Amino acid sequence: MNIIWFRNDLRLYDNKVLCSAIADAQQRNAAVVGLFIATPDTWQQHNMAAIKQDFIRRRVVCLKQELAQLNIVLHTLEGTDYAATCDVFAQVQQHYKIKVFVQTDYELDERLRDHKVTACLESAGNELISFDSQCIMPPGSICTQQQTMYKVFTPFKRNWLSRLAEQGVQCLPKPKTLNVANGQLVDLHLTAYSTMQNGDNSSIKWPVEQNEIIDQLRDFCQHKVADYEKKRDFPAISATSKLAAYLAIGAISAGQCVARLQLEANDTWSLAKTGAEVWLSELIWREFYKHILVAYPDLIKHHAFQTETDNIRWSQDQTLFNAWCSGNTGYPLVDAAMRQLNQTGWMHNRLRMITASFLVKDLQLDWRLGERYFMSKLIDGDFSANNGGWQWAASTGTDAVPYFRIFNPITQSERFDPKGDFIRLYVPELASLDAKAIHWPHKNTQLSTAISDIKSYAAPIVDHAQARKITLALFAEVKKTDESTSKD
Structure with a gap:
């Protein structure tokens, strides 16, 4: 059998x-x-x-x-x-x-x-x-000339694409109906275990029929991927594929995604900065993090990829963490994003970067707290992608550049939710504010007081400018210590 x-x-x-x-x-x-x-x-x-x-x-x-x-x-x-x-x-x-x-x-x-x-x-x-x-290019198949794993995404992607050009991607069809001897199906008599119980139906808004999943992939590649590069960072717009949840449980394969992309996008999938090419990059990032996980198994134990950053003295302030989790930080876009996660089990990718940066760089809280919280809420939770994303945002992982990865939550809000539509959807306390005031309602003291007293919106739990200085000092201290240790 x-x-x-x-x-x-x-x-x-x-x-x-x-x-x-x-x-x-x-x-x-x-x-x-x-x-x-x-x-x-x-x-x-x-x-x-x-x-x-x-x-x-x-x-x-x-x-x-x-x-x-x-x-x-x-x-x-x-x-x-x-x-x-x-x-x-x-x-x-x-x-x-x-x-x-x-x-x-x-x-x-x-x-x-x-x-x-x-x-x-x-x-x-x-x-x-x-x-x-699990991957189009299995872990270990994309290596440097020294036969080691890439630690930076860009050369990994270049090698990955070269390999794709050489071998292409072939998807297996659905198998034909199986002919069983005597027309009998084998039955397993396992009395020690009960039939799998039903869930709580919390995922009901996500289709699970095979044909519907494939239709979603086809629709994205036909109608949305062309504008993906231009629209993907705006959470108020439905411009992403939302296929990560299906990839995470294998309801669809990475190979199916690439094959469909090549079929529908014609030659644009290989042209730099087109929507198709940018979405393909996201699929390659997924494989990159799986390759990293296999090459560096200590990551599964929540160790930092940049090992010296394990010595950073993170804050343990539970009050700050609870405010972040519940979407009550006083930073509208951060709060809207966390509320989206809590209410729907999903968060827009741009917002994942913003909220992760805020937890680590503004609150100086350990990135592992956020990593675990995301896993406990996300329908598309996948360890390698989640860990890789958090370490990227925390500047403890691959491609680590602390200075350039301290996102300003206010300017990010103004840039990617310019009219405040997404904020209004999840932070109704601010719904009456105009497109200018909604990103930082605390700028005007009188307005801030009105929000606090009447609409009960949270006051800022941290000052971003000051937090930025503290974070840079934390990383500078670790770097200095690491350099000193290396000389000894």
Whole structure:
């Protein structure tokens, strides 16, 4: 029996694991079944957002129906943590000779889980076959001339694009309906685990049917990507793809995204600063951070990429952190962004940079606090992308340039929400202010008092100009200490 163990590859199209398991089964005249094991305790330990958990569960329900049309049963089981997965396969192999087909995971706990499952299977003469298909270019395939991992994005991207030009991108079609011997589907009798329970329906606004997801990709590439470079930074405009959530659970592949982009955008995907080229860069950033994670596994333990910055003396002020989390900092765009996250489980990418910069550079709070908070709220939470983004904003990661990454939240607001439309949507206390006053309502003392007394909008919790000086001093101190240590 071939078992397709679905994890972060919840799709039929361009699924190398699924296609390989079917092809192998047809060669050997073996049965094929799908398996998905929910592990809510581990999800909780990894700060997975409730909305993402619900999203996964809803997608699995659809996947089960889609696989049924291929004559494949998907068994959905509810374990507790990753240890439960070993128990599942230990039970299965008591009754069947099995091959388990999986997509490679990159995170540490997931690697340890797979190592234990592999050992369990091999002890009974079975095997786990893994396919490294999360990225178009698997980790380790894009290297410097010294065969080391790039630490800067631009040369990585250049090499990545060169490789793409050489080999292109080929997406696997949806498999054909499977013919099972005697028309019978194999049933697993696993009484130790109940059928996977439903979620809280918090992700209901996000479609999970395969055709709807593909339609969303097609619509973006046909109608929005041309203006992506011009409009992507304006949160009041629906100009982004919102496909990150689907990439995070593998409901769509990076290969599908690039193939569709090339098909719909013609030659513009390779022309600098076109909407298609800029969106392709975002997909390459996603792969860059996965390559970084594999090359530097200490990142999974929340260590800084620039190791000397682990010595920065971050503030531990819980009151400031709570104000940031709840969207009550007194900085309108920061507050609107955090409220969007809390209310919807998603945040516009420009706002992710602004809020992250504010937490670290204005409040001097440890970036890890924000990293974990984002993971606990985001429907598209993905460790490598989230960690990479936070370390980029905190100037502790790749391409670290502290001076140029202290965003001014007021000028960012004026530039990217010029009319204040986004702020009004999530900070109704300020809805009556005009486009000039809404970005910094505290500039006029009388106006500030009116807002505080009547509309209860928060007073600024920090002075940006002063905070900037403190942050530069913190990084300068660490750099000085590091240089002094290097000379000793």
